Amino acid sequence: MIDWVPPAAIFILGALLIPLFKGKARQLYVLIIPVIALANLLVMESGTKWTVGYLKYDLIFGQVDKLSMVFGYVFVIMAFIGVLYSLHVREHGHFVAAFLYLGSALGVVFSGDLFSLFIFWEIMAFSSVFLIWFQKEKASIDAGFRYILVHTAGGLALLAGIVLRVMETGSLEFGHIGLDGLDTYLILIGFILNAAVPPLHAWLADAYPEATIVGAVFLSAFTTKTAVYVLLRAYSGTEILMWLGAIMAIFGVCYAVLENDIRRILGYHIISQVGYMVCGVGIGTYMAINGSAAHAFAHILYKGLLFMSTGAIIYSTGLRKLTDLGGLYKKMPITLVMYMVAGFAISGMPLFSGFVSKTMVIASAEHAHQYIIFLMLLLASIGTFLSVGIKLPYFAFFGKDRGIEAKDPPANMLAGMGIAAFLCILIGVYPKVLYDLLPYEVDFQPFTIPHVVGELQLLMFTALGFFLLLKKLQVEPTITLDMDWTYRKGSKLFMWFINEPLARGSQWTVDVSLRIIAFLKWFAKNPVLAIMLYKDRITLHFLGRIGSRTQMDSIRYWEEEKKLYPKNPVKRNPVGDSLLMALIFMSIYVLYYLIML
Known part of the structure; x- marks a missing residue:
């Protein structure tokens, strides 16, 4: 029995070896670790495990219930698939970073307190960036730095919220939080940044396409889904998330339809599909929560398969723009089949995994009488099939043959893709295998005539529209401007503000401070004589003379006195100065205390 081992520890300790x-x-070793982790999950029982006392708080590394287990299972399954897909990689750094990333994602899922959650949250951010940097290109290095800067900002917001919450409640417990104070809003900002909720989303479409081929597979699975998990745990039923999720679903597909880069298309579809999950969190009913968890499970598998399939294209051709690809169906037939399984799954085609999860979220919106949300999610489904189910495979595999030398990828990559494809079909054909894992009892039947016919009509008319408008939907060698454009332009404005007005203002402050210090040093040499000099100067300015002297004599007298200053400097005792400063600070403190009393 190894039920005492925290799931996170298996991967984190495994990474070190x-x-x-x-x-x-x-x-063999990197394949065994996920198998051990899965065996560990299978023997775990619900409850609170692995509690460690720290100061006056309990750090909980094993909050086990059905919600955490459904995410734990799919994380470990995807870990095995991703590792199998990556076996041809020779650099051990890839596996170290991936295992630290996997372990910290599991750590977040099984954390029962906010402190341990934050620790794993930050490990997840800092380990995942290496999956981008290992690409070793300027674009990936720059994207990695932007990625880590954004996640550092999100981590600071999360930490600030946790500190305020502990100060207010005296507890680190991680459970339902809701929105009722500044601390809860700060924690929510930290969470939704990782979920890539617009306008906090640009890091995803910027960084994921620049990752290594295998790194993108891992990245697609864990960061956004851990965010969905913590939102389900802490903010279920928060209405603003329902609207944000629906907007995400529409926003992502709009950009995906316009994109030319195959991995940026998939990146925007992560945003769109996570939008369904966030929307379910906001609706907050049992069906919606089940739908969000189920869609997260299905999404990790089919999105991983999509990134593996497009990764196979890049691995074989070295190309990632649709305008550069075409005619691959003859040269990469197995990759085409694998891609289409994932494409049908993400589009919600009946008998594929996305159908049995996505329809649950959409139905929950209808049952909650949120008809605008219901229509927005349906519209997003159209855009999903249009861009991922039709556009990408059509232009990459069936477009004009450009004479590209290509072939299907190595056996280990095909094996990883094959397992993911099998699971996408298994869940689609036999959804009970997924529904039995969900947090609440499932009272939803996906294979009803209205669901199946409605979905098929949606997909068929989308396909018809694509081919009727094919000439207008040709891809162009362009780039799409997203919110990161405003970040870049805004950063230039910010740097100008730093280097010009703020720097000048800072220098002015320094100059004034130096003048004040110089004056005080001059004044301290003989305070009495200094006061007399300034008294005479004021008298001369207003009366035109000092005493009975004429104006000219008064001016000469004042200038001579100033030259002779300080005459006999005041002798000071350093201890006396220290006591004086202490008295001054004590007086200020007493005054502050009396005012605030």
């Missing part, structure tokens, strides 16, 4: 193995031994 990876450099000790080489060749076939390392390949």
Whole structure:
């Protein structure tokens, strides 16, 4: 029995041992770790485990219930698939970063307190950035730095919210939070940034396409889904999330339809599909929560398969723009089949996994009488099939043959893709295998005539519209401007403000401070004589003379006195100065205390 091992520890400790193995031994080792983690999950029982006392708080590394388990299962399954897909990678750093990332994602899912959640949250951010940097290109290095800066900002918001919450409640417990104070809003900002909720989304479409081929597979699975998990745990029923999720679903597909880069298309579809999950969180009914969890499970598998399939294209051709691709169906037939399984799944085609999860979220909106949300989610479904189910495979596989040399990827990559494709079909054909894992009892039947016929009509008319408007839907070698454009322009304005008005203002402050210090040093040499000099100066200014002297004599007298200053400087005792400063600060403190009393 290994039920005492925290799931996160298996991957994190496993990551530290990876450099000790080489060749076939390392390949076997990295495959065994997810298997051990899955066995660990299978013997775990519901309840609170692995509690560690820290100061006066309990840190909980094993908050086990059905919600955490459904995410735990799919994370570990995707870990095995991703590792199998990555076996051809020789650099052990990829696996170390991936395992730290996986372990911290599991740590978030099973955390029962806000402090341990925050620790794993930050490990997740800092380990995942290496999956981008390992691409070792300027674009990936720059994107990685932007990625980590954004996630650092989100982490600071989360930390500030946690600190305020502990100060207010005296508890680190991680459960339902809701929106009722500044602390809850700060925590929510930290969470929705990782969920890529617009306008806090640009980091995803910017960074994920620049990651390594295998890195993008892992990135697509965990960061946004851990965000969905914590939102389900802490903010279910928060209405603003329902609207934000519906907007995400529409926003993502709009950009995906316009995109030319195959991985940016998939990046925007992460935003769109996570929008369904966030919307379900906001609706907050049992059906909606089940739908969000189910869609997260299905999404990790089919989105991972999409990134694996497009990764196979990039691996084989070195190209990622639709305008550069075409005619691959003859050269990469297995990759085409795998891609289409994932494409049908994300589009919600009956008998594929996306159908049994997405329809639950859409139906929950209808049952909650949120008809505008219902229509927005249906519209997003059209855009999903249009861009991922038709546009991308049509131009990449069936477009004009450009004479590209290509072939299906190595066996390990095909094996990983095959397992993911099998699970996408299994869940679509036999949804009970997924529904039994969900937090609440499922009272939803996806294979009813209205659901199936309605979905097929939606997809068929979308396909018809695509081919009727094919000439107008041709891809162009352009880039799309997103919110990151405003960040870049805004950063230039910010740097101008820093280097010009703020820097000048700062220098003026320094100059004034130096003048004040110089004056005080001059004044301290003989305060009495200094006061007399300034008294005479004021008298001369207003009366035109000092005493009975004429104006000219008064001016000469004042200038001579100033030259002779300080005459006999005042002798000071350093201890006396210290006591004086202490008295001054004590007086200020007493005054502040009396005012605030």
